[in-house]
Amino acid sequence: MIKPTTRKRIASIDMLRGLVMILMALDHVRDYFSADAFLFEPNDLTQTSGAIFWTRFITHYCAPVFVFLAGTSAFFVGQRRDKNSLAKWLIKRGLWLIIVEFTIIKFAWFFKMDFSILQFLVIWILGICMIFLAGFIYLPRKLTLAICFIGIFGHNLLDGFNPTGEITSFIWSFLHQFSIMEYGNITYMTVYLIIPWIFVIPLGYYLGELYLPKIEPLFRRKKLRQWGLGMVLLFLILRFLNIYGDPVPWSTQNSLGFTVMSFFNVSKYPPSLLYLLITLGPSLIFLSLAEKWKGSFFDKMVVIGRVPMFFYVIHIYLIHILALFAAMATGFKASDMVIDLWINMSPELTGYGFSLGAVYLIWLVIILGLYPLCNSYNNYKNKHRDKWWLSYF
Template sequence: MQIKTNRIESIDVLRGLVMVIMALDHVRDYTNTGYLFINPTNMDSTTPALFFTRWITHFCAPVFVFLAGTSAFLFGSKQPTKKNLSKFLFTRGLWLIFIELTVVNFAWTFDIGLGVHIFQVIWAIGICMMFLAALIYLHKTLLLVLGFIILIGHNLLDGITVQGNDPLSLLWYFTHQQGSVAFNNGESLLFIAYPFLPWLGIMVLGYCFGHFYQKGFDIKIRKKWLLYMGLGAIALFISIRFINIYGNLTPWSEQKDGAHTLISFLNTTKYPPSLLYTLMTLGPAMLFLYIIESVKNWFTNILVVIGRVPFFYYIIHLYVIHLFGLIGLTLLGENWKELVLTPQRFMSKYLATKGYDLWVTYLIWFITIVLLYPLCKMYMKYKANNKDKWWLSYL
């Protein structure tokens, strides 16, 4: 059955692509040697294969957050007033934060006590939507300027660092510095992986980007802008990174060989997303949208399905991958409970030397996508055939 929709397929294709790639990183977390407890971008220990397995997934979060802003603009263009959009953004933002701290946190840990409180991408999208609910009342030019100020200027705050669990320190962790704090004698662990400020700049720019996809916009002009923005962002990334003064928490340096020097050059900061990290990821995303504008084939059809139900896919894929992790750990002769990630297990890092080779990660990744696709397709059809159900817009 052909589903009629007014959605823009190129955006859904891009969103679907980054969702598929994202699963690779999460499968690596639950299968590859070291599990969640090693850093694949650590220059002292990484290999080219491991680094680029991680690097390709860097595109996922910024594109996802950016397109969340774009979707907000397109949703708002169908609303009678900005008040309707503002209410939706605020309430959906609250909902996403609730889901992050319950359903998503349980998917990551399988700890029924929810002793580990992780603030990741869903929290970041949620809190940014709540801010965007107010910011949409600004003039579009002022909003665009604000987005660029945050994107370009937030690295000026890199030198401000705090330690501790006092209210001001926690506020700064949530705003611009990744941090973790243990409470209740180690019985609870708070981990802020995604400080919101830089992500807000990305979402605001994504909202402004929606202008290019509003109804009636000239496709030729849009493609020209996509090409200019994509090439411009990549050129800026290379230029600023080469100068090696600003735009990232750590500079690059010459390494023992050309491959590791390239790794050092590309090893930009995600937590929080630096200016260079954002340019490095969103630039190619613009070029992808430029190329994919009129492309339609079996592969884009698959990506469209996943791209139309990203939240559903995100939740389900975490549970499937964690279950694969439990099975894999058992096959290694380990206690599967080591992947029931309580605060104590997080801090012990027992699994830091356990796991499978990288090829196993890629195999499980492929199996995961094959399993998820029909579920996504069924849910996509359900949403398309039940547009009268208001609650589906929150899922």
């Protein structure tokens, strides 16, 4: 069972965070172990299968929920601090996350510290979002929400914008365009982009208002359900119209299954409006249901959700180490797992990998191995709340 903490936590939020963390691990195991990952993108309908596509799709929920609930956590922190103190807290943690991205996490992904190649991944954007949130909290609530809705609903109007100038193109690659580019003798791989992620975290921040003690649980669940269903319905309408909301329209395929896959094949880099609707909408519905859930699985997800940064860092190191041994066991060299740009972009690993079934098995073994570590670390944090550094990891 979950041991009580000195600060009240929302178990349903921790459970959702924990669940998306283990789904995230599935995606990363697929990156490092799937033979198909080296051959084609999982959403390439000309080569993928239903199993591969939907395996990738369910992991789409990770980043939006991670960023969204980071805002909710910031709201809870703000209940114990004044606004200036909260802003400083957000800036410090944002800067810390950016540092961690390019040091501890960079080495975990690549097993090398080569700063001539920089990858801007999810922890970097989480840090950027926290820094922006430090400014958003000073704005009136309605103004912040209006800015965020405009940013989320309107950013796909920018999809066709491709600046030609060297400097403007470089800046735009961080704002709204996935790129692999060279600038000043450094290769930049901009994956998680500032727009629209910075508009997601304030929405999560104000979601925290639903969890204030004065709010009746029945009212909260009703609102979560209504908002979630509304987002899913809006997704279905916009996607069916095929006019706006994602840079890639859906189309009728050779089979019903692939047509459905085309319908749900939404863009993540940057996250389109439709991507955010179909990930955050069901997540809100999930939160409305999870408040009443109990049981061993629920408790274990809560534990993982209470130590997300610990889980994130440890799981990458574990996956990469296991992949190194798997490569050596199948005829590759250990040095082949020292990566330059990304795992499935490494020509040295041509022919490496395993079936999707093996990927799921490896994933389950990794999750089962990580849970005791997460539980121990969670207990340690609960017993040592006087140690300030624990709040950073």
